[in-house]
Amino acid sequence: xxxxxxxxxxxxxxxxxxxxxxxxxxxxxxxxxxxxxxxxxxxxxxxxxxxxxxxxxxxxxxxxxxxxxxxxxxxxxxxxxxxxxxxxxxxxxxxxxxxxxxxxxxxxxx
Amino acid sequence: xxxxxxxxxxxxxxxxxxxxxxxxxxxxxxxxxxxxxxxxxxxxxxxxxxxxxxxxxxxxxxxxxxxxxxxxxxxxxxxxxxxxxxxxxxxxxxxxxxxxxxxxxxxxxxxxxxxxxxx
Numbered sequence: 001x002x003x004x005x006x007x008x009x010x011x012x013x014x015x016x017x018x019x020x021x022x023x024x025x026x027x028x029x030x031x032x033x034x035x036x037x038x039x040x041x042x043x044x045x046x047x048x049x050x051x052x053x054x055x056x057x058x059x060x061x062x063x064x065x066x067x068x069x070x071x072x073x074x075x076x077x078x079x080x081x082x083x084x085x086x087x088x089x090x091x092x093x094x095x096x097x098x099x100x101x102x103x104x105x106x107x108x109x110x
Numbered sequence: 111x112x113x114x115x116x117x118x119x120x121x122x123x124x125x126x127x128x129x130x131x132x133x134x135x136x137x138x139x140x141x142x143x144x145x146x147x148x149x150x151x152x153x154x155x156x157x158x159x160x161x162x163x164x165x166x167x168x169x170x171x172x173x174x175x176x177x178x179x180x181x182x183x184x185x186x187x188x189x190x191x192x193x194x195x196x197x198x199x200x201x202x203x204x205x206x207x208x209x210x211x212x213x214x215x216x217x218x219x220x221x222x223x224x225x226x227x228x229x
Contacts, residue, residue, distance in 0.1 A: 044222060046219065090216075
């Protein structure tokens with residue numbers, strides 16, 4: 001089991017807003033920033049959100065991140081078919097002295 | 111454009127060894143922290159370890175499951191980072207990605223190289 005937990009799946013229809021949660025503990029999300037990665041089918045993961053809520057250049061503002069306590073969330077508004085992908089959260093864990101990733105959430109656009 | 115290209119994956123028997131390499135281009139390699147992250151089929155990514163830049167001492171940090179078995183090294187003159195994997199186990203089967211970062215985040219990631227540990 002992952003130290004950081006995510007729901008295995010999420011879904012929405014085009015145009016909807018969906019959120020993906022990421023739950024950790026005081027040694028990871030509770031004490032450090034959260035990053036989100038997206039993996040499109042057949043490609044390598046790509047940084048989507050860093051420092052809890054910042055977007056790298058080129059990432060649309062439809063994607064937003066937030067953090068509260070030991071949990072974080074990724075929100076995608078105006079859902080599009082090309083948003084179908086696997087989404088992962090990650091944070092540094094002070095107790096493990098290493099990075100921890102969530103198990104991933106597979107987003108389906110219905 | 112920043113590019114990371116991994117090589118060296120393949121099929122190896124349990125207890126065997128394998129060495130992966132990653133060639134970087136399009137960025138100042140010597141200043142970058144470099145990491146390896148693996149992803150087994152159907153699972154989330156798992157951080158393997160990192161090597162810091164020369165200015166940060168070229169020090170390494172490893173995840174518990176690989177500590178003592180895996181070694182990360184770098185050659186800044188060739189813009190390459192390597193992952194020496196010894197005493198391989200079936201649980202080590204995964205696609206291994208090289209990525210810049212590990213200090214704050216990982217970006218970008220290479221396409222990865224598949225390592226299969228099986229008898």
